[in-house]
Structure formats: C-alpha cells, structure tokens
Amino acid sequence: MxxxxxxxxxxxxxxxxxxxxxxxxxxxxxxxxxxxxxxxxxxxxxxxxxxxxxxxxxxxxxxxxxxxxxxxxxxxxxxxxxxxxxxxxxxxxxxxxxxxxxxxxxxxxxxxxxxxxxxxxxxxxxxxxxxxxxxxxxxxxxxPAELPGQVQDAAHALQWSVSGGGEAGLEVLNPTPYHVTLSGVVLTLRAVEHRSEDPPMVAPYGTARIAMPGLPHEGLTGTPVEFTTLDDEGATQHHQALLRPVACSSLKPCADAPGA
CATH class of the missing domain: 2.60.40.10 (Immunoglobulins)
Known part of the structure; x- marks a missing residue:
C-alpha cells in the first residue's frame, strides 16, 4: 500500500x-x-x-x-x-x-x-x-522538558484587554511557554452578553484578537471576562479575569492593573 x-x-x-x-x-x-x-x-x-x-x-x-x-x-x-x-x-x-x-x-x-x-x-x-x-x-x-511554570496554570496567567483600535473586541496575551486553547469567551456589559463561541488558540508568548462587534473601546478596565479552555485531557475548564487597560495589550508587564 x-x-x-x-x-x-x-x-x-x-x-x-x-x-x-x-x-x-x-x-x-x-x-x-x-x-x-x-x-x-x-x-x-x-x-x-x-x-x-x-x-x-x-x-x-x-x-x-x-x-x-x-x-x-x-x-x-x-x-x-x-x-x-x-x-x-x-x-x-x-x-x-x-x-x-x-x-x-x-x-x-x-x-x-x-x-x-x-x-x-x-x-x-x-x-x-x-x-x-x-x-x-x-x-x-x-x-520540551523543564519549561517554567505548570501547564495547568497557563490559562490563569492570560492577560485580557480591549483591542486598542480597529475591529471591536478583546486582545489576550499569553505570557507563558504553553499553548492555551480557548473554547468560549463571554463579557457581560450592561446586561448584554458579548460572546465568542469559536475563539482562537493563544500561542506561547503571543497575542490573539477576539472580535466582539458592538463592544466599546473605552471604560471597561476592571470588567470581568469569563472564558473556558480545554486542558490536556480535552476537558473544559472555567476561568474569570479582569480586563486591563488597553496599554497592557503587549508583552510589557501590567502589574498595577486590576486583577494583576
């Protein structure tokens, strides 16, 4: 054959x-x-x-x-x-x-x-x-062997902010050496849910943008974002984080932001 x-x-x-x-x-x-x-x-x-x-x-x-x-x-x-x-x-x-x-x-x-x-x-x-x-x-x-940190902690380390310009949505930064597979993202604002049911995987030390039409660009710092990820076994894990200022949408640390 x-x-x-x-x-x-x-x-x-x-x-x-x-x-x-x-x-x-x-x-x-x-x-x-x-x-x-x-x-x-x-x-x-x-x-x-x-x-x-x-x-x-x-x-x-x-x-x-x-x-x-x-x-x-x-x-x-x-x-x-x-x-x-x-x-x-x-x-x-x-x-x-x-x-x-x-x-x-x-x-x-x-x-x-x-x-x-x-x-x-x-x-x-x-x-x-x-x-x-x-x-x-x-x-x-x-x-690879001996990567720093634990893979199960990678999702908790994600840094979320509102996209700085262009298409309305969120930007997520992954400061870890592990891939994080997102399976859902929800942000509730004034009783309106903004959702992404097919968000991207976030590469190690990389960023990803998640489109959310209608989401404002300002005034969201500290707003909770709920998201789910898939672990090594393919099981869904639930998480919550606080949105950081737009300026934190880079590899620059954001230690003084809410939820840091």
Whole structure:
C-alpha cells in the first residue's frame, strides 16, 4: 500500500451509490501531548464500523491541505498505513527526532491526521461506486522538558484587554511557554452578553484578537471576562479575569492593573 491512499480516498469514482466511512475510527484522546524527553508516544485506534477500514495516519505543521508526502515535520508514525478489521483496535507509535532541533523555550503545535477509507469494491457495468474518506484531525503538542511554570496554570496567567483600535473586541496575551486553547469567551456589559463561541488558540508568548462587534473601546478596565479552555485531557475548564487597560495589550508587564 502506498501514500497514494490520500488522493484515492478523497474521491475515487463519480457515482450513483455512496460508501461513506464517517467517524468510525475512534482515537483514544482528543489531543496528543508529546513530552520532549520521550522516545515515543503511543495512541490507540478502534474501528467502530461493521466492516474493515484502511487507515492512514500522518502529521502536518498546520496546513490541512498538505498531502502526507509533502509534510515536513520532525515525526514518524509506525505503521503509517494499516488495515483494521471491524471492532478491532490498533496502536500507532509516534516518534520525534531532533532534526531540526525544536524550540526549547516553548511548546510547538502540530496536527495528527487519521484518514479512514472503506476498502474498494469492484465496479461493474451496472453499478458505479463513489467512495469517500473521513479524516479526523487533532492537535499534537511537542512540550520540551523543564519549561517554567505548570501547564495547568497557563490559562490563569492570560492577560485580557480591549483591542486598542480597529475591529471591536478583546486582545489576550499569553505570557507563558504553553499553548492555551480557548473554547468560549463571554463579557457581560450592561446586561448584554458579548460572546465568542469559536475563539482562537493563544500561542506561547503571543497575542490573539477576539472580535466582539458592538463592544466599546473605552471604560471597561476592571470588567470581568469569563472564558473556558480545554486542558490536556480535552476537558473544559472555567476561568474569570479582569480586563486591563488597553496599554497592557503587549508583552510589557501590567502589574498595577486590576486583577494583576
């Protein structure tokens, strides 16, 4: 079996009859944490379908459209392609190699792809077949050893302020070496809720903007903002912080602001 499974699986034949593999290969987690000192990390798959599936796994650096053979990442997966019979499990081994050397002062994020394809059936003159594949894509965090602080404290360290100009909304600064995955943000002002149901992930030592149309630019210092994050297990955690002055929307410390 070759890497050509990727292109074949996304649309094999134009047809009248569909064979769809949807959500049938279950991964045992919602994200992968790869400790920098680990020799390998093992993930487990299970085929929930009532028939065999061909499964292809690869890692990319954020380009969801990149084919596996064009993915340039410091990881290998064994086996990269496997046949899984119905109601069976299979372990995949992810190994990281140190070339090029990853950043040692912060996490790096990659994406694990698992593509499930129902094995081809022969098309007859009377029956054309359209074959689809279903891909699951989850985050993989490469976490160097001896990073300062604790990952579970990263969300509490986020610094929130109103965007200094342009589109109305919030700016959030992450002063830690860990990624923080936001899953929801709510700011209540004069009994009106301003929400973001799809906020971005905040990179280590980075900032992110969260659009909230109608939110004023001034007079909000000290206003509480409620937000949720996803932890290493994929569980939702609830937090609250106070908005800082607009001038704090940078790596400059804001120690005298409310809630500091």
């Amino acid at each position: 070759s890497i050509a499974l990727w292109s074949r699986g996304l649309g094999v034949l134009m047809s009248l009859q569909a064979i769809v593999a949807q959500g049938e290969i279950v991964i045992d987690r919602t994200r992968v944490i790869y400790p920098g000192a680990a020799r390998a990390v093992v993930i487990n798959l299970h085929n929930e379908a009532d028939s065999p599936r061909l499964v292809q796994a690869w890692i990319d650096d954020g380009d969801a459209a990149a084919a596996p053979e064009n993915s340039d990442v410091p990881f290998t997966i064994t086996p990269p392609i496997v046949r899984m019979n119905a109601s069976t499990g299979r372990a995949l081994r992810i190994m990281h190699y140190q070339t090029p050397k990853p950043m040692a002062d912060r996490e790096s994020v990659y994406w694990l792809n698992v593509l499930a394809i129902r094995p081809s059936v022969e098309a007859s003159a009377e029956t054309n077949v359209l074959q689809f594949a279903f891909r699951t894509r989850i985050k993989l965090f490469l976490r």
